[in-house]
Amino acid sequence: MAEVLLLSDEPSHERLLRRAWPYMRPHSGRLLAALLLSLAESAALVALAPLIGLAVEALVAGDRDRLLTAVALLAALVVAQALLARFAASTLAVAGENVVRGLRERAAERLAEAPLRFLEAHRGGSLLQRATGEIAELAMFVREALPNLLGVTATLAFTIVMLLGYSWPLTLVVVAVFLPPALLITRWFARGAGPAFGAHAGAEATMAGTFAETLDVREELRAVGGLPAWMERFDRDNLATLTTQRRTVLVENRIGAITLVEGAAMAVLLVFGAWLAAEGRLSVATVVVFVLAGRNLFEGFGDLSQLAGEIQTVRAGLARLLDLLSAGAPEPDGVLPLPARGELLAQDVTFRYERDTEVLRGVSVRFSEEAHAGLVGETGSGKTTLSKILGGLYPPDSGRVTFGGVDLREASREEVRRRIALIPQEVHMVSGSVADNLALAPGEPGRDEMEAAFEALGITAFAAALPQGLDTPADDLSAGERQILGLVRAVLADPAVLILDEATADIDPVTARDLETALARLREGRTLIVIAHRPATIELLPRLVGLRAGVLDTRHEN
Numbered sequence: 001m002a003e004v005l006l007l008s009d010e011p012s013h014e015r016l017l018r019r020a021w022p023y024m025r026p027h028s029g030r031l032l033a034a035l036l037l038s039l040a041e042s043a044a045l046v047a048l049a050p051l052i053g054l055a056v057e058a059l060v061a062g063d064r065d066r067l068l069t070a071v072a073l074l075a076a077l078v079v080a081q082a083l084l085a086r087f088a089a090s091t092l093a094v095a096g097e098n099v100v101r102g103l104r105e106r107a108a109e110r111l112a113e114a115p116l117r118f119l120e121a122h123r124g125g126s127l128l129q130r131a132t133g134e135i136a137e138l139a140m141f142v143r144e145a146l147p148n149l150l151g152v153t154a155t156l157a158f159t160i161v162m163l164l165g166y167s168w169p170l171t172l173v174v175v176a177v178f179l180p181p182a183l184l185i186t187r188w189f190a191r192g193a194g195p196a197f198g199a200h201a202g203a204e205a206t207m208a209g210t211f212a213e214t215l216d217v218r219e220e221l222r223a224v225g226g227l228p229a230w231m232e233r234f235d236r237d238n239l240a241t242l243t244t245q246r247r248t249v250l251v252e253n254r255i256g257a258i259t260l261v262e263g264a265a266m267a268v269l270l271v272f273g274a275w276l277a278a279e280g281r282l283s284v285a286t287v288v289v290f291v292l293a294g295r296n297l298f299e300g301f302g303d304l305s306q307l308a309g310e311i312q313t314v315r316a317g318l319a320r321l322l323d324l325l326s327a328g329a330p331e332p333d334g335v336l337p338l339p340a341r342g343e344l345l346a347q348d349v350t351f352r353y354e355r356d357t358e359v360l361r362g363v364s365v366r367f368s369e370e371a372h373a374g375l376v377g378e379t380g381s382g383k384t385t386l387s388k389i390l391g392g393l394y395p396p397d398s399g400r401v402t403f404g405g406v407d408l409r410e411a412s413r414e415e416v417r418r419r420i421a422l423i424p425q426e427v428h429m430v431s432g433s434v435a436d437n438l439a440l441a442p443g444e445p446g447r448d449e450m451e452a453a454f455e456a457l458g459i460t461a462f463a464a465a466l467p468q469g470l471d472t473p474a475d476d477l478s479a480g481e482r483q484i485l486g487l488v489r490a491v492l493a494d495p496a497v498l499i500l501d502e503a504t505a506d507i508d509p510v511t512a513r514d515l516e517t518a519l520a521r522l523r524e525g526r527t528l529i530v531i532a533h534r535p536a537t538i539e540l541l542p543r544l545v546g547l548r549a550g551v552l553d554t555r556h557e558n
């Protein structure tokens with residue numbers, strides 16, 4: 001099987017920032033401005049304590065002028081700090097939201113362009129969770145926690161530098177009492193956090209997958225009475241989510257131990273500071289500065305630890321999102337043009353959806369220009385798979401498919417779509433009107449072209465009978481009507497080859513006639529390959545290609 005990169009349930013958290021940088025680079029100017037504003041805000045916050053110290057000194061010395069100056073500066077600094085905090089937060093939020101928007105666009109692009117095998121290998125809901133849930137988490141973090149994170153980190157660094165300037169022995173004692181145990185606790189937290197938060201994100205994605213599947217298989221579940229068994233499975237997924245969440249709470253609680261260390265460090269600061277002051281080695285004002293700044297220090301570290309839980313959640317989400325962005329890379333597009341008409345040839349094609357099960361083995365078949373043929377065989381023999389490979393939707397694992405002598409893998413996807421139209425048994429419509437769906441044809445045709453296509457296929461009566469014409473909601477159409485629209489969409493692209501998986505769903509006689517009329521017109525001057533289920537269709541085809549358990553069945557060669 002062609003290698004498909006699979007998403008990991010708990011992707012690596014290594015070098016996350018470096019891996020995310022390409023998505024941040026376009027907004028680096030604003031991010032830098034936000035960083036500078038944040039640094040300025042932190043500097044203003046840290047400067048409050050020394051200013052209060054100055055005021056205390058002036059008060060003790062009875063110096064009224066100095067006291068007034070210190071108070072005026074304090075007032076100015078408080079206002080400046082508040083303004084800077086506001087600007088920093090809003091600039092960072094805008095920059096962060098732009099980064100998140102870019103990530104969202106890339107994720108949507110990836111899902112739209114990812115190799116079909118990649119999409120098939122994963123549950124739709126879990127991919128959706130990565131592309132939406134993880135991004136929503138990231139957006140929330142950017143808006144609410146990131147400004148705080150930057151501010152607190154800078155405040156901590158500035159506070160330590162400032163305190164060293166006042167009294168390095170007292171600073172060292174405080175740092176020595178506080179920092180080692182606080183760091184040990186943080187490490188203890190971080191060690192458990194990666195796996196705990198990663199497992200929780202994985203469990204949530206599994207549950208999202210089950211949720212999405214519930215909607216996909218709703219009719220089958222009700223028809224076979226499978227709801228109780230399905231709900232049991234959902235309950236299991238739900239319980240797994242709860243269990244992993246409990247683990248994250250336990251890990252988060254580890255960080256609470258820092259408050260004990262905070263208390264001990266403050267006590268040491270007071271006792272040692274008072275002793276130094278009593279010895280005359282420190283002024284009372286300096287002790288006041290230490291007590292005020294010490295609070296900044298401890299609270300800042302406490303805030304950082306609180307944020308650590310959110311950081312871990314967002315790291316797990318970011319890792320899963322980056323995993324999606326790197327794993328779901330589209331197959332490289334070819335560059336060669338395809339001739340307007342030509343022979344379609346499969347040579348020794350082998351294909352597996354999953355490892356070890358060969359669905360097609362050494363299939364070689366030739367469809368000359370304008371040939372009409374039917375693909376027949378028992379259910380599961382590989383007809384649909386061969387049609388998708390002939391249509392260039394999946395590359396074969398070995399062998400090749402050529403059109404007009406050009407390997408489809410080397411041709412541009414756009415050219416392949418224009419030359420070979422594939423109409424599946426069940427044509428899915430996107431939400432919107434008939435016109436919205438026809439507009440998906442190559443070249444984005446307008447309404448005039450759509451009407452001309454109905455006429456060319458001889459089914460203007462079909463178009464006229466649609467309740468709201470081209471504005472009829474596509475959801476309201478039957479399987480047969482959707483397949484007719486598939487043919488109309490095909491004629492809009494004017495393909496050289498038409499591959500039709502004949503609808504097996506019950507089609508009313510009027511729709512069946514319209515379908516036959518459209519097909520009869522459409523086949524003129526083109527290669528037509530029909531996966532034929534109805535004897536009436538098989539009879540009309542001059543050649544049959546048979547498949548049996550993934551190999552050509554020569555009994556049908558005529």
Ligand SMILES: Nc1ncnc2c1ncn2[C@@H]1O[C@H](COP(=O)(O)OP(=O)(O)OP(=O)(O)O)[C@@H](O)[C@H]1O
Pocket residue numbers: 120353354359377378379380381382383384385386
């Ligand atoms: N997306 C898929 N992932 C894994 N296996 C698949 C997938 N699609 C088809 N298969 C398997 O490949 C084999 C061939 O399926 P395929 O649909 O090509 O047969 P078919 O002849 O078209 O059958 P039918 O007439 O019922 O549509 C079957 O065993 C099927 O279970």
